[in-house]
Amino acid sequence: IGGGGQPKPTNLEIRKARTELTFKEDTDLPLRKSHENPEVDELYKKYLKEPLGHHSHHYLHTTYSPNVTRDMATYNADESAGLDSILAKYPDHPQYLLPIVIEETDQKGYISDPSLVKIAKHVHPYPPQVESILSHYHFFPRKYTSDTHVYLCRCHNCMMKGQSKVMQALKERYGVDNLHSSVSRDGKFTFHTMNWLGYCVNDGPAMMVKRRGGDYVEVLTGLTGDGVEQSLKGLKGNVFKWAKNKIVEQTLKAEGRYSLIENNVAVKDAVSKAVKMGPTQVIKEVTEAKLLGRGGAGFMTGRKWESAYKADVKEKYVV
Incomplete structure (x- = not known):
């Protein structure tokens, strides 16, 4: 009564009033003793067996190890x-x-x-x-789990094409209850699910494999529940290699209002051409080309850009 977790101020009279109220509240409770609680009784019947028994001791007690101070x-x-x-x-x-x-x-x-x-x-x-x-990205773990991370796309397109069967096959084969940053039974894989990977518009379900120290990530599409284990072993199927080193090397270089990719003449020329064309003409070109987003929903890119162009805000970003 009157401890650190209770309201302040406090004095002898306040503590006395709180004590009386606590006793009164306890007296008015319909269930006051833990051994008379039917839920506790059910817990012992199903799992803990008996008070002070082996099971209850194992599950309700813990051990402590010395707190090793490190430099x-x-x-x-x-x-x-x-x-x-x-x-x-x-x-x-x-x-x-x-x-x-x-x-x-x-x-x-x-x-x-x-x-x-x-x-x-x-x-x-x-x-x-x-x-x-x-924390916005899936690809930067804050602790080590395994050398290989597997990312499964769960967009509508992949799910309709059987991704749930692929996920179930992975759970059974690698001994994980779920695929939300779970480590396989053998410790070789860490599984994740993502809202979309972007490679599955035409050939889902899709999965991406990222290996520590590798020069690329591997994206597999057209997966089946029966073939997913073999895909992880030998990376069979449709494999796309995304050179991570290129991503690192292609750092952005600010040039006036625009950020252009360094040492990439084609991109510089394309951006320069787009700037000369102007927003409305660029949007018209993208719309007529019928370009789609890569998230699996097949949304028109031109419509997205047009919405951004018409938005009444000072700063706009296209990623």
Whole structure:
């Protein structure tokens, strides 16, 4: 009564009143003793067997281990080892955040707390800002789980084409209850589900495999429940290789109001041409080309761009 978790102020009279009220409330309760609680009784019948028995002791008690104090300086150095060589490649500017974390994740398999702090100091945002950006993506784990991560698309297109059977096959084969950042029984795979991968418009269900230290990620489409295990073993089927190193190398270079991809003449020419054409003509061109989004819904890209163009706001971004 009157402890740290209770309202302030407090004095002897207030504590006395609270004590009386607590006793009164307890007296008025229809069920006051745990051993008379039917839910507790049912729990013992089904699982715990008997009070002070083997099962109840096993499930209701715990053990404690010594709290080993570690040298935080050594811990921080170990966790961010190798990061300095990555940071040395990039200027200290926020636009290089993603290339840096891509390399660090590829090197270590996750982004540790010391690495996050060091990266934040390099690119200038505060650590919580970096954390919020990384948490937006599926590809930057904050702790190590396995060297191989498997991402399954669960868009409408994939689900209608049998992705649920693929998911069930993975659960049974690799011993996981769900596919939400779950590690396989053998510790080799970490499974994730995504709202869309973008490769499944014409040939779902789709799955992406990202291996630590590899130069590419592999995207498999047209999966079946029977063939998914073989796909993970030998990567059979439709495989697309996305060179991660190219993504890292193609850092954005600011030129006036526009950010153009460095050392990519074709992209520069295309952007320059689009700027000369003007917004309405570009939207008309994209609409007439009947380009679709890659999320599986088949939404018209021209319609998206037109909506963005007509939106009454000062700043607009196209990703």
